[in-house]
Amino acid sequence: MKKASAEALMQKLLALSHAMDQVCAQIDQLESDEEKAQLRRGMSGMLADVYTELMRPLIQQYPELDPDTPASEG
Numbered sequence: 001m002k003k004a005s006a007e008a009l010m011q012k013l014l015a016l017s018h019a020m021d022q023v024c025a026q027i028d029q030l031e032s033d034e035e036k037a038q039l040r041r042g043m044s045g046m047l048a049d050v051y052t053e054l055m056r057p058l059i060q061q062y063p064e065l066d067p068d069t070p071a072s073e074g
Helices: 003-027 033-061
Strands: none
Touching: 003 033
16 A cells, blocks of 8 residues: 555544544443443444554554654654
């Protein structure tokens, strides 16, 4: 994959991750602990998949795209 494509994809994945964080925050406001637990499990799996299946391969190919690396290191 060309770097420009990887960069564009990473930006979309970061936006997706942010949106999923907002969903998690909404889940935390639910009244039912049972519903919270069920929905959190689903979100946890999706968040993990976004990283392991989509972001990690990009980071392996282009380590400078790692959002957890300070810009001065990348």
